[in-house]
Amino acid sequence: MELAYSRSEIELKKLKLCDESSPGVFSGFEKRRFYFKDPAILTPDAILLLLQLNPILIMPIPDKGREKDLYRVIFGRRLFELAAFSLKPTDEIFVNTVTSTLSTEDIHQLKYLDTIVAPTVVSLDVGYSELYDIINTDTLLAEKTWLATSKAEFAKAFGKSRSLLSPQHGAHGKKVSE
């Protein structure tokens, strides 16, 4: 695949996700697959910085009346989701806009990389409690990045009870056997 793109800033509300009804292994891949259930977990500054470093890959939607001037997100959908809940619809974010022609297979591969490969290779094998401890190692840094800082807020963002953040719980909430 030869991927050509240009970098620019664009209003958040002009982006939309790929057609969820298209077939594929990640069709209907939802939020429940992610650690954090609450998409509004990061501070706007952290999100903007993250997007600057990892711009979303988008491609224009062919002009079809109502969808005029809209773009489809083909890589970075999780970041797009976090941005949608943390930023204003009119805020501008960094994006890479595809300028080359992509086949359906190319798009399919990019979505596969975005949804399955990237999260898998960068995921940590730690429990909720440990994760919370790692995040809060540097309080100042955590406050700049996370909207939820207390244990209760974190538990809520994980969609779990607070007891899961207790030290006896291991990776992904499994109890650590002594």
Next chain:
Amino acid sequence: MSAQVISPEDANKRWDRLFSSVQNEFHDHAIFNTFREFIAPPPRLNCFTRIAENFIQIAGFLDSILSKSDYEPSYAVNLNAWVSLCEIVLSKAQEIEHDIPGFTAPDETDSPPPYHGYYGSHSLGAALWFSPINTSKTLQSNYRILQAILFHVVTEAKTQADEEELNLDSQISKACLAVRKLSGLDYYHILYSLPAGSCSLSEYRECIDEQIVGECRDKQIVESKSTLYSLRYLTEIAFGEAKVTTRDKSKPKSMITEIYPLEVGDDGRSKTTCRKSAYLTDTDEIKTERIRAQLTDIEFTEPREVIYCEVEGKDPSGGLSVAQQYLKAKGAQKSIAMDNQRLPFAMGILAPHDINLFLDLLDVLLKESGSLLGIDRKELAAFMAISFWTSRSVDDVVNSTLTPEYDKARANIAIYGVKKDELYFMLKAKEPELKTEREDGIRSYPLPVPVRAANVIYPCLENIWGKPVETKIFHHEPEKYETASDRLFTILRDNDDSRLNSSRVQQHLHHLVCRLPGSDTTMAMAISGRDDIVGKVHFHYTGNRLSAVKSTYRCAVDEICGPLGKSVDESGPAPTGDDPFVGSGFVPEREKIAEIVKKMRTKIAECRRELVVSSDKLIEFHNVYTSYTVLLTGFCTGYRAVHDPLLLNAEIDRASGFAVISDKDGNDFYNSRIVWLPPVCLLQLKRYSEYLEHLGPELFWRNQQLFFSSREEEIPGRRSERAYPGLFYIDQNIDRVDVRPRNLEKYLMEIDFPFPVNSNRHYLRTNLLIKKCPLEVVNAFMGHWEMGLEPWGMFSGLSPDTYRRELSKLEDLVHEDGWRDEIGF
């Protein structure tokens, strides 16, 4: 102007003295008077010598002209006698001067003539006085022939006018004026082209036609030729060719413009020449073309008289154009109207003394036989009684009927009688003016006829009593009844110290109901059916219960009759059914609203339960929940049917509960109003906001654009940032549907809300009044305040404290209807 005014008596005396001076030579006083009548000389006798001198010459030409025509006019028999009279007068001029000093005195000026002020009443005489200044024999001869023609056509026109009862004064005057002008220096070119020798009448007329029709591009010449139009028109009359008809007032006037010079200024001084356009009922194409050539299109088509000066100078209006005079008059009229506004409302209300006088007058009329101005006195009494006790319009009263079936009466006022002393007015219910006619709703309603009125009305019904069909009571034209009642009131005003007149009597009940406790203009309009400018908007939104209308009418009758008369008795088989609204047909019944609220809340609860298990009902829940929030806000605030009726953050003061509604308004907030939000409304707005927060993730995975739009803080058409995201519906394609009146109507139908979108305003105004909320407060709440009662106005008589306190009745109303804050999911 400084015209010398001579009274007709003085003028007659002078002429009598003239006759007595020549009586020895000329005995026939009748001929003398005929001559005077024919030529109608100006009243100043010193002009007569010159007229007589001219007439002798004119008569010679006239004789010659008549000899060439087959026709012999009626005046021809006197012509010789008139000539000899003139000759005698001239021969005895010096003697007459002795009897009548100044008789031979020279005229003030030769040109222009001193008699332009006499053209209205002495036009021919004034025209015969003139001679061209130029002494050319041709001109002198031409002019005398012209005067002879004028003499002939004027006398013929006068004869025709007498026979056919036409008014040709204006035409005669214009023709004479034209002849007068032709003696002036500016018109010699025309005078030269007129026949010099003797010719017949028809030849002369053809010559005038040629002068008029002949092409000429010189504006001055065209203008001067136009002076002949009136003369030619008069010749047409004399020849019986012109169509002189009296104008039918019902038909629009077919107008063309004729221009003639008009002199303004004092006698003997410099004149200002104006051109005046007047209008004739003539469609002569030649004239029209001539006039069109001289006027601009606007001037030509303007349906008003205009004067425009060609030369600057003094004019009788003091230098004002007609338009300026009109504006000045309008200003004065406005000023007077403003002053009249100070006259109290009570000017239209009769004093108890007047009322007693009027009621006694009706009783007296009953006892008297005969008629007044062609109207039977009993009939007139019945007419006046119905008019007084219903306050309905004269047309309604004149068309009132006696109906055997109360529910099938078609007239605006029908009288349904059970027995002599148990009559009912069946009054057609007045409805607000709407774009579409409503078929449902109350058509007419009964009001018991007061006993005192029944006694007057019944005698007029005796002849038609018991007829199986609806029968008209009165048979004359409305104007006749009005004239007769006016005559009666005039007599009454002359004989008694009274302010009675037709208008006051007809409107008394209306004004009385307006000021009764617990009543307002809408109630008065419901009874009288009158259009009251003060209550037109209020009436649109208000429904008065029939029971309240009856009760108010009873109070009014008690107020009128007082201890002197019996009050109306409502008992008996009064044709009443349920208790409908009179007035606005869009006031929902409270039970219906409570039922709808209950139904909506049940539906919300059901959907909420199902959403726990499946998200299938998400759209349905959202739409019902949005409808509930919209309606709750509308029924708490009286919001109009506008786009996105949700309050902005800056528009709510949470400490006091007051909020600004800026519907039907502009960017300047000029028409904004302050309402008080019941706590349940504030809470529901907060709940809806919380609900949208929860709805966000659901929307994001379905439609990102809908998700973003639900988080938009700037809504098109609104000004500031809002605390809550806007209201919106979701359609089956998971697309946003704005809350606009048309969409709202559709979604409200889904929850069986059968009323118009703005029925909340009808409901609130009507029910707040029923809850005894003061009228001023309700009007301010609805945005219909009167001057001086603006909420928070600098000099307003409405206290914010009173406003807030009285609006607590709104909280009761909302609570009783079952509105509660509903959480989302």
